Amino acid sequence: MSASSHRPVRILILTASMGEGHNTAARNIKNALALESPHGIETLVVDPYTRTNPVVNRLIQRGYTAAINNYPRLWKTVFAMLSSPKVIEGMSPLLKQLIDAVHGLLHEFQPDLVASTYPVFGYVMEKIQKADPEMRKPFYTVITDSTLINQTWYRYPCDGAIVADEPTSQVLRRDGVDHSRIHTLGFPVGLEFDEFLPAPPPGDGQWRVIFFPGGPNERAIRTLQMPAEIDNLHTTVVTGRREDARSAISRAGLPRRGELIGWTDQMPSLMGSHHLFIGKAGGATVQEAIAAQIPFVVNHIVPGQEEGNIALIQQTAIGALAAGRAEHVVDIVKGAIANDGALWRAWRRNLLQLQKPSASRAIARFLIEKASAA
Numbered sequence: 001m002s003a004s005s006h007r008p009v010r011i012l013i014l015t016a017s018m019g020e021g022h023n024t025a026a027r028n029i030k031n032a033l034a035l036e037s038p039h040g041i042e043t044l045v046v047d048p049y050t051r052t053n054p055v056v057n058r059l060i061q062r063g064y065t066a067a068i069n070n071y072p073r074l075w076k077t078v079f080a081m082l083s084s085p086k087v088i089e090g091m092s093p094l095l096k097q098l099i100d101a102v103h104g105l106l107h108e109f110q111p112d113l114v115a116s117t118y119p120v121f122g123y124v125m126e127k128i129q130k131a132d133p134e135m136r137k138p139f140y141t142v143i144t145d146s147t148l149i150n151q152t153w154y155r156y157p158c159d160g161a162i163v164a165d166e167p168t169s170q171v172l173r174r175d176g177v178d179h180s181r182i183h184t185l186g187f188p189v190g191l192e193f194d195e196f197l198p199a200p201p202p203g204d205g206q207w208r209v210i211f212f213p214g215g216p217n218e219r220a221i222r223t224l225q226m227p228a229e230i231d232n233l234h235t236t237v238v239t240g241r242r243e244d245a246r247s248a249i250s251r252a253g254l255p256r257r258g259e260l261i262g263w264t265d266q267m268p269s270l271m272g273s274h275h276l277f278i279g280k281a282g283g284a285t286v287q288e289a290i291a292a293q294i295p296f297v298v299n300h301i302v303p304g305q306e307e308g309n310i311a312l313i314q315q316t317a318i319g320a321l322a323a324g325r326a327e328h329v330v331d332i333v334k335g336a337i338a339n340d341g342a343l344w345r346a347w348r349r350n351l352l353q354l355q356k357p358s359a360s361r362a363i364a365r366f367l368i369e370k371a372s373a374a
Contacts, residue, residue, distance in 0.1 A: 010042040012111035012137075014102065016118040017047050020240075021144045021284035025117040028188040029142065032364035035191070041368065044109050048121075051104070052097035074373045083266040089349035095124065104127050106135045122156035138374050140367065141190065145352060147315070148308025159370070162288060162363055165354070167312060185366060186359025187287035192268040194358055197372045198293035199275050201345065207337045208234045208271055211255070212279030214300030217248040221324040223278075223299060224254040232333060234258050236274065238267070268292065275344065276336060278322075281309035290354050295319045295336065295347035299329050308350065317350045 005093070011033060015026035026045045033043045102124050106114075109237050114125065114137045122141055129136050142162045149168060154177050161177065164187035165167050199208070207230075213220035226235065235258035239246040246262045264270070270286050271277065271292035278301040280283060286309045289296045296319035298310050313319045320336075322328040336344045347349050356362075 008040045008042045009037070009113075009368065009373055010111045010253075011367055012105060012109055012114045013043065013045045014105075014114065014116045014118065014121045015045060015047050016049055016120075021282050022117045022192075023047070023245070024284040025142055025144050025188045028190050028360045029115065029117075029363055029367070031191055032188065032360035033368065036361055036364040037368055044105075045109070046105060048098055048101040048105060048124075051101040080166070086088065095120070097161075099124050099127050103132065103135065106137065111137060112374045113140070113367060114140055115140045117142045117144055119150055119152040122154070122158055125158070126156045138370055140370065142363065143168065144187070145306075146283065146286070146308050147311040148304075150264055150304070151175065152179055162366070163355075164359075165312065167315065168308075172326065183366065185362045186356030187283070187290075188360040188363050189284075189291045190200075190268055191360060192290070193291035194361070196268070196272060196292060198271075198348075199273055201341055202275065205232050206234060207232055207276070207341070208274040208334065209276040210274045210294075211235050211237045211241060212277070213237065213242070213249070213286070214280035214302070217245050219300075219326060220245060221249060221252045223252060223329050224252075226247065226326055226330040229330065231335075233333070233336075236261065238262075238264060238270070240264075240323075264343070275341075276333065281306045281313065282293050283309055286313065290318065290351055291356075293348055293351040293355060295351065297321060297322050297329065297332050297336075297346060308359060316354055318354065324356050351366050 011259060015022045016024060028309065030043045031373060032044050033041050040157060056112055074266065074289045102121070106128065116122065116139070125139050139158045140160045140162060141153060141158050143149060143164070146152040146164050147167045149171050154172055154175070160181045160183055161172060162185050162341045163172065166184055169182050169184045173179055201358065224235065237255055237258065237260045239249065239262055241263050243262065250260055262282060267288065271288065271294045276297060277289050277294050278297045278299050280302055281296070281298045296313050298313060298319070300322045301307065301323045314321060320332045322332040
């Protein structure tokens with residue numbers, strides 16, 4: 001079905017609340033679509049899991065959060081299993097509600113194009129289109145991970161895959177994805193990064209770091225106790241939605257030089273006023289750090305998809321891996337700011353080569369073009 005001339009183009013963006021990166025990417029694309037469409041556009045961003053069984057969905061989300069923070073080896077096994085052929089297909093009975101929910105969305109919204117920021121929807125769309133050919137819509141996947149990619153992202157038929165960088169494009173080509181279906185447009189970071197001014201080197205010698213705790217609270221506390229040894233270091237701790245971490249860190253009287261923040265929607269401005277980011281290598285977070293030109297120190301490894309993001313950081317020399325003992329974080333930070341921040345300055349120069357701050361707009365223009373031609 002071609003887009004109607006008497007109504008705006010409609011784009012449906014499917015996402016899932018398994019970590020913040022998928023939703024962040026979807027919201028940023030929606031915001032860019034609103035700016036890039038000269039004649040107006042109807043965009044619907046939806047997490048179809050919430051239309052299935054909200055109670056079970058919340059339990060799955062909590063289980064995912066618990067696994068990546070406290071049982072990373074278990075999550076690595078699950079991640080590898082999901083990447084294996086036929087595993088998703090074997091889960092088809094469990095996915096029936098999800099398939100029905102997406103099918104219902106297609107009928108209700110009648111989109112001209114469907115985009116996805118979560119891997120399982122490739123399988124879902126394939127099932128729907130086989131059962132109901134009238135629901136055949138142009139379908140594009142926005143891959144939110146880098147370098148090490150779960151094959152679920154691209155195993156199923158789609159009209160194209162949008163990736164953040166050339167190393168990720170190479171992975172898809174190596175696994176047999178036709179190069180004409182791979183579009184290296186960048187990661188859809190917030191529009192705030194379009195004209196972003198990063199923190200300059202500290203003229204007063206006072207370095208500012210953002211610490212985003214991952215893993216057990218005890219390790220976060222131990223890590224925060226150690227930077228107190230560095231006199232010229234100010235630490236802003238952001239715990240996000242982890243209230244347990246915020247409470248534990250507050251009870252420990254940390255940070256000693258800095259501030260403790262829970263959930264915030266001001267991460268871009270925080271990144272712009274700090275010099276180093278310390279945390280786990282989530283897809284959206286790493287890409288926002290690249291856009292903000294803030295070097296990244298990884299202090300917690302989530303096996304699977306985030307290992308690819310760590311590889312990106314190491315291969316492009318925009319930060320360092322400091323997982324393991326808490327002392328490793330302090331050693332890396334000390335080394336980065338030594339000699340007037342010589343290593344930090346090298347990381348910053350490398351970040352300049354990577355950043356694509358207008359990626360959301362590039363993706364929006366691409367989707368509008370494809371939807372208008374449908």
